[in-house]
Amino acid sequence: MTASGFAAGPAAQAVAPGGGEAFEPLLPGLILLLPLLGFAGNGILALAAARGGAARLRSGEAGAGGEPERRLVHALPTWLGPGSVALAFVLSALNFARMAGVELHDPVIRHYWSWMATGPFTAEVALQLDQLSVIMNLIITGVGSLIHLFSVGYMREDPGYARYFCYLNLFVFFMLVLVMGAGFPLMFVGWEGVGLCSYLLIGFWFEDREKADAGKKAFIVNRIGDFGFLLGIFLLFRHLGAVDYVGVFAAAPEAFSYGDPVVTAVALLLLLGAIGKSAQVPLYVWLPDAMAGPTPVSALIHAATMVTAGVYLIARAGVLFALAPVGSAAAATIGAVTALFSATIALKQYDIKKVLAYSTVSQLGFMFMAVGAGAYVAGIFHLMTHAFFKALLFLGAGAVIHSMHHALHATHREWDAQDMRNMGDLRRYLPMTWITMGTATLAIAGIWPFAGFFSKDEIIWYTGARAEGEFAVLYAALWAIALVAAVLTAVYMTRLMVLTFHGNQRFGESEARNLHEEPVTMTVPLAVLALLAVFGGWINVPPAVHDSFFGGFGLLPMSEWLHYWLEPVTAAADGIRAAGAGPYSESAPLGGGEVLWAAVATTAAAAAILLTMRALAGREVRPADESSPPEGGLARVLHDKWYVDEAYDRVIVRPVVGASRFAWRWIDQFVIDGAVDGIGALVRGLGWAGSLLQTGQVTTYAVILALGALTILGALIL
């Protein structure tokens, strides 16, 4: 793909109904191309660095490379990595501004080339620019550039610095392909690409066997989901003859009736793909292990962007899910179960990143609940606010780990820098991190007026409002689960904050002298994300809330902005859902309006925070090597993550390994190898028997010759 091919593609097929101004996208291909260029540049540098290192190793020269070379492999990626993504963000923002300036109802599609055309099947390489993909672009490149910037400080001393940015840029490229592709095949390309980058970055420190295994686990578990996704695409093509969004969403309502079994199957298969990528029950097990990667990677890939691809998929395919109420209900149920289940596990983890990982799984469950209830905008809204505050939490955790690691390293103490039992009272040493992470905690807990309050409240409200008509009881139950999970969120996040930043100081004074606040490249992203975590939710305040106390009695500038913005994308799905399942109810399952339940939820969350702080206040926490896991009971079960990994190991992994061993030992080594070796042995044996005839005695040959001649003669005569 050449620069000109991408940047100066054929003219956009912009149609502006109503005679308004047409939306002219600004170099959409370049948004993709910039991270790809960054990938190529950093890749070359990484290869050069690796080659230099290998040469030094061969020549026996000890220590790191020369200063000029070190500067090259460090300075260039520092500009190339974050720079390319930041430029892509600027381009995305310009496109967003252009789109906001015009009335755009139909997506703008740019065709580049035909990927494959066999018979009736054609897959185009085309980018789709509509309200949804532009919003996703902003999130990916915006949060992405902040995390790239943070990585400059975080990965500064890593020998694989250039390789790190190479992978990270490639990830951004594939993520943009995923959201900008104009059809399911291209989305699948991005889908697999981000999976690859996730694998590469989880196993970034591959010298550690455990970390390399975590990467493999993520890849293999995702294969199960990808299989479903691919089958879903095949089924769509079989019945609709199209795989691009415009074609599919135009044909689906005509080809399928509401609740048609085929469209239900498609929705369930796509849901399987989404479950794998977005780490939902039962395929969530890879995400906690994925914390083996560098912490900014966890922030970008395993919190803000890649894992939300499943939510994006369902929102994008909203028409199909709206036609398949069973598929939607399944998505909502899985989301609710996941939200509650992983929130309980997060209650008893001690690794700071593990708590955040389970929290991410739980929040993704909320998003699934939203899209499963047909509230696609609410799902995307929570996706966005979650990207802000969860990226912030992960980066904050990264700053904590980085500081702890340095302090422990300076004093040569063999402690785990990620275990919260080894921290305590860090707010005295890392005030900036404390404040920003505190903001994110309030946001994720759903405290008014932080971002999470508005997005989570909307999800809970829409889930409850679906408790009418079909699956009424189910959605009512999910609504109750969502409320409980929301309260649990406040509990485990408060526990994380108290264990890390408050309470008694577990490390010694010598470590404390080595604890410093992080450099500016790391604190600036924290500050920016903290601002977004506060104000990010104000773009989509529902009208009822907007006019109440929570909306400042109408003082907030924008009411339901995101809802109106995404309207052209979600209108078709909303229409089908409303026609099939009836309108949303006006009150929650237990009565009461949106404002009342928003108040209940935020009060409950605030109460949970205060109670948790009280329960933990004054409690003496021992360092990790002096404590033991909880004794029995529910606490022990939660600490051991409900033994799900063990159960999977027993039920799936070991039988598969056993069957593989059987196939290896018996089918392959015995039957197949035996057959091949047997034929060889047979031929050798026959040859050996034949060689016995060759005695070297001339007389024997003469006898055989004579006997042969006589036999032939006899045969001729008789």
Next chain:
Amino acid sequence: MLTEALVLGALLFVIGMLGVLVRRNAIIVFLSIELQLNAVNLSFVALSRYLGIEGQLFVFFIMTVAAAEAAVGLAIIISIFRHYESVNVENFSLLRW
């Protein structure tokens, strides 16, 4: 007349064949082979009277080849004898696997 000639040829051939099969001395084996060749020659000559001159023609070829073979064969036997001081074919079985 033909019958007698063919019977004589057959007798000579069988004698030669038995000589090849039962004798151990390489010279005798060699001579027996010559006897077989000449038995065939006799049959050719006898039959050429009825079937055409080609039979006699063939005899000349056989005699030529036999002469060449005798030269080479005797040379081999002599060189073997120089090496082993023996011409007993039972002693020579190196040409095998």
